Amino acid sequence: MEDRILILDFGSQYTQLIARRIRELRVYSEIRPYHIGVDEIEAFSPKGIILSGGPSSVHDSDAPLCAAEVFQLSIPVLGICYGMQLMAYMCGGDVEKAQKREYGKASLVIVDHSDLFKGLPDGIQVWMSHGDKVIALPPGFTILAGTENSPYASMAHRKRGLYGLQFHPEVAHTPQGKVILSNFLFNICRCKPTWTMEAFLGKSIREIRQVVGEERVLCALSGGVDSSVVALLVYRAVGDQLTCIFVDNGLLRSGEAKRVLDTFSRHFHINVRFVDASERFLDRLRGITDPEEKRKIIGEEFIRVFEEEAGKLGHVRYLAQGTLYPDVIESTSVMGPSATIKSHHNVGGLPEHLPFTLLEPLRELFKDEVRELGRIMGLPWEVVGRQPFPGPGLAVRIVGEVNEERLRILREADAIVEEEVRREGLYYKIWQSFAVLLPVKTVGVMGDERTYEYVVAIRAVESLDGMTADWVKLPYALLERISNRVINEVEGVNRVVYDISSKPPSTIEWE
Numbered sequence: 057m058e059d060r061i062l063i064l065d066f067g068s069q070y071t072q073l074i075a076r077r078i079r080e081l082r083v084y085s086e087i088r089p090y091h092i093g094v095d096e097i098e099a100f101s102p103k104g105i106i107l108s109g110g111p112s113s114v115h116d117s118d119a120p121l122c123a124a125e126v127f128q129l130s131i132p133v134l135g136i137c138y139g140m141q142l143m144a145y146m147c148g149g150d151v152e153k154a155q156k157r158e159y160g161k162a163s164l165v166i167v168d169h170s171d172l173f174k175g176l177p178d179g180i181q182v183w184m185s186h187g188d189k190v191i192a193l194p195p196g197f198t199i200l201a202g203t204e205n206s207p208y209a210s211m212a213h214r215k216r217g218l219y220g221l222q223f224h225p226e227v228a229h230t231p232q233g234k235v236i237l238s239n240f241l242f243n244i245c246r247c248k249p250t251w252t253m254e255a256f257l258g259k260s261i262r263e264i265r266q267v268v269g270e271e272r273v274l275c276a277l278s279g280g281v282d283s284s285v286v287a288l289l290v291y292r293a294v295g296d297q298l299t300c301i302f303v304d305n306g307l308l309r310s311g312e313a314k315r316v317l318d319t320f321s322r323h324f325h326i327n328v329r330f331v332d333a334s335e336r337f338l339d340r341l342r343g344i345t346d347p348e349e350k351r352k353i354i355g356e357e358f359i360r361v362f363e364e365e366a367g368k369l370g371h372v373r374y375l376a377q378g379t380l381y382p383d384v385i386e387s388t389s390v391m392g393p394s395a396t397i398k399s400h401h402n403v404g405g406l407p408e409h410l411p412f413t414l415l416e417p418l419r420e421l422f423k424d425e426v427r428e429l430g431r432i433m434g435l436p437w438e439v440v441g442r443q444p445f446p447g448p449g450l451a452v453r454i455v456g457e458v459n460e461e462r463l464r465i466l467r468e469a470d471a472i473v474e475e476e477v478r479r480e481g482l483y484y485k486i487w488q489s490f491a492v493l494l495p496v497k498t499v500g501v502m503g504d505e506r507t508y509e510y511v512v513a514i515r516a517v518e519s520l521d522g523m524t525a526d527w528v529k530l531p532y533a534l535l536e537r538i539s540n541r542v543i544n545e546v547e548g549v550n551r552v553v554y555d556i557s558s559k560p561p562s563t564i565e566w567e
């Protein structure tokens with residue numbers, strides 16, 4: 057059996073990100089709820105245990121605790137954020153109840169480089185997001201690193217194999233975080249890096265076959281990376297039992313419908329049905345301005361269209377969807393405590409009573425892992441490399457009411473952004489670059505005439521997984537070209553602005 061790591065989940069938004077970093081380091085891991093018993097832990101036979109972060113305080117009367125034996129098993133344990141506070145608390149240290157949260161980048165000073173911080177310089181940047189903090193180490197523990205606000209930002213009891221990190225090594229904002237996790241896996245737990253994406257592919261195919269049996273499957277194909285990969289994966293598993301449905305919801309980008317159908321008929325021999333449902337969607341969206349309501353309507357209408365199409369096909373039991381981990385975590389929480397940020401179309405926008413059973417084979421994965429999976433199944437680069445596009449389409453890039461006129465403006469502006477970003481050679485280098493239509497009109501002057509027209513915002517972000525993102529410093533000359541072209545070529549726009557917000561605290565899409 058391969059070496060495996062057990063992650064105990066205390067409800068952090070980042071728990072899956074820990075799992076994903078471990079996969080990147082080619083070690084198998086599983087996430088289980090924090091309260092599992094010691095028998096289950098021993099049966100899993102982990103080489104190491106990671107305690108995730110979480111929103112609770114160890115001082116809460118109902119604070120989530122893991123089995124006390126976790127710290128006595130002679131298996132190395134790494135506590136992250138809440139996980140570290142819990143380790144300190146359960147091993148006899150002192151945790152201070154927060155007066156205020158520490159949130160954002162911090163400078164870590166490393167004082168002990170012997171194992172967890174091996175190979176790192178004395179000072180590194182880390183990402184903090186916590187309230188409580190350790191103020192006295194438990195007996196036998198030593199300090200490995202500190203920051204100005206958290207003197208005990210990392211601690212260890214080497215003999216017992218217990219390690220704690222107050223910051224989050226799993227997020228991109230801790231640039232050296234992977235070295236720290238790698239040190240834990242390979243120096244401390246002595247894991248061997250044997251897990252591969254091919255192994256994931258094989259396992260997924262077997263699981264899909266087993267679940268689906270002789271039943272039929274529908275797949276909502278959008279042409280994006282996720283649904284393309286799901287379609288191909290399910291096709292590899294069950295062949296012609298799969299029918300894909302491509303719905304034109306009227307919220308697609310310029311030329312999208314044709315492009316998707318061309319790509320799929322050229323590259324695949326999968327059964328694809330095309331449904332033009334744009335009028336229905338736009339009718340239902342008329343007059344609606346609330347972002348969550350828009351998302352819910354679009355999700356519901358999608359399912360209605362599917363039901364109708366499925367009805368024409370006879371009995372279909374399963375609906376395959378390209379739901380990824382960030383969609384899941386930001387819509388609902390596995391554990392409950394993390395807050396809903398947006399109802400993502402793939403998940404929270406769905407009505408409660410579905411006539412299908414959902415098949416979501418990418419649910420544990422992040423975007424770049426999905427790209428890698430697509431690549432090893434032989435999907436062409438133009439499909440796997442495509443920038444993400446949200447399920448609710450242009451509707452979440454038109455702030456406020458969606459109508460034909462606004463869609464026309466946004467489509468034209470967006471096509472210019474894509475063309476110019478591609479021409480600059482940046483399209484595949486950045487996570488997303490697109491236009492947003494703001495429902496405000498401002499005064500301008502064209503020729504000798506006063507104008508009073510819409511504002512278009514340009515958004516370009518770098519991200520590894522969509523969970524956090526930084527705005528991209530696009531070259532001024534490119535911004536200038538985009539601005540000139542949008543104002544000159546798109547009727548109805550007289551102003552272009554550039555969005556310079558990162559996620560968090562903003563999100564990538566405007567709604």
Ligand code: XMP
Pocket residue numbers: 383386398399400401402444445446447448488522523559562563564565566567
């Ligand atoms: P936000 O706006 O939440 O976006 O920062 C994070 C990433 O998710 C994409 N996104 C969606 N994808 N259905 C999707 O399939 C959705 O409803 C949805 N909303 C946002 C967004 O484009 C970004 O890549």
